[in-house]
Amino acid sequence: MMRVLALILGILWATSAQAVLPNEMLADPGLEARAREISKELRCLVCQNQSIDESNAGLAHDLRVLVRERLEAGDSDAQVVAYIVDRYGQFVLLKPRIEPATYLLWLTPALSIVLGATGIAVYLRRRRGSAVETAALSAAEQARLKRILEERES
Amino acid sequence: MPLLLFLGLAAAFFAGLGRDPHAVPSALIDKPVPEFALPALLGDRPGLATPDLKGKVALVNVFASWCVPCRLEHPLLMRLANEGVELDGINYKDKTEDATLWLTDLGNPYKRIGADVEGTVGIDWGVYGVPETFVIDRAGIIRFKQVGPLSSDVIHDTIMPLVSQLSK
Numbered sequence: 001m002m003r004v005l006a007l008i009l010g011i012l013w014a015t016s017a018q019a020v021l022p023n024e025m026l027a028d029p030g031l032e033a034r035a036r037e038i039s040k041e042l043r044c045l046v047c048q049n050q051s052i053d054e055s056n057a058g059l060a061h062d063l064r065v066l067v068r069e070r071l072e073a074g075d076s077d078a079q080v081v082a083y084i085v086d087r088y089g090q091f092v093l094l095k096p097r098i099e100p101a102t103y104l105l106w107l108t109p110a111l112s113i114v115l116g117a118t119g120i121a122v123y124l125r126r127r128r129g130s131a132v133e134t135a136a137l138s139a140a141e142q143a144r145l146k147r148i149l150e151e152r153e154s
Numbered sequence: 155m156p157l158l159l160f161l162g163l164a165a166a167f168f169a170g171l172g173r174d175p176h177a178v179p180s181a182l183i184d185k186p187v188p189e190f191a192l193p194a195l196l197g198d199r200p201g202l203a204t205p206d207l208k209g210k211v212a213l214v215n216v217f218a219s220w221c222v223p224c225r226l227e228h229p230l231l232m233r234l235a236n237e238g239v240e241l242d243g244i245n246y247k248d249k250t251e252d253a254t255l256w257l258t259d260l261g262n263p264y265k266r267i268g269a270d271v272e273g274t275v276g277i278d279w280g281v282y283g284v285p286e287t288f289v290i291d292r293a294g295i296i297r298f299k300q301v302g303p304l305s306s307d308v309i310h311d312t313i314m315p316l317v318s319q320l321s322k
Contacts (some may be wrong), residue, residue: 046283063277064276066274087188087278088181
């Protein structure tokens with residue numbers, strides 16, 4: 001029982017392997033924490049869906065070291081990010097900036113909701129309209145309906 | 155209406171099929187060459203620095219002996235050099251011995267070669283996948299970048315026309 005429990009806890013505690021090597025880390029824990037946060041937002045261009053914080057690629061290592069060098073030189077977080085974007089373009093940002101070129105990207109979810117809601121509204125209105133039409137039976141039809149129902153009951 | 159939607163989506167997806175998702179638009183196109191100065195890789199050829207790339211149309215090729223696609227494009231670079239096209243090289247994160255051996259074995263198409271042992275200049279150039287080739291105009295502005303190996307098609311249809319247009 002204990003063994004199973006230990007195994008389960010072990011699996012739950014397991015995290016993804018850390019790419020950041022001990023010799024890359026800064027002595028100052030505050031700076032190192034900032035470096036980690038910045039690195040998580042920057043795309044590794046070799047293995048494109050990993051951040052440089054997660055990637056073992058050589059370029060990711062170089063960029064992690066560069067981020068730390070810039071921080072030690074006194075750059076703000078924004079300055080470090082701008083330094084990398086100047087060289088690699090906005091594509092390195094895992095979270096694109098909100099600006100005219102990316103409005104469509106950011107607004108697509110909202111647009112989808114508006115479009116969907118409009119579609120539902122149109123559909124519901126149309127259905128209600130048709131329900132009203134079918135509700136109206138003429139006097140002759142009413143009489144016939146009554147006759148049918150009576151026949152069935154008898 | 156659903157048919158129209160389908161056709162529109164199909165057209166959009168089909169157009170996307172031919173694209174290379176790994177090709178990243180360079181942030182440096184139409185920007186000046188970064189400020190850098192690299193020491194010479196070989197004793198008999200000079201290194202490479204920013205002033206070398208001004209005042210003429212220049213081709214800069216980033217290469218490394220550990221890079222397999224570089225071997226693929228090397229014969230094309232040799233042919234360009236034999237045709238009298240001036241090429242400059244940045245040897246990216248390589249060992250000097252390995253790079254020297256590579257150039258001795260395969261031939262040296264470069265006029266100047268800067269050794270970027272740490273890869274820091276590569277980062278300034280936005281290099282992420284060797285080989286990369288840059289076309290730089292007379293004013294020292296980067297006008298074109300090829301990521302990955304050159305092909306005869308790229309050389310003849312894109313690079314050489316651009317070079318002759320910029321040289322006018």
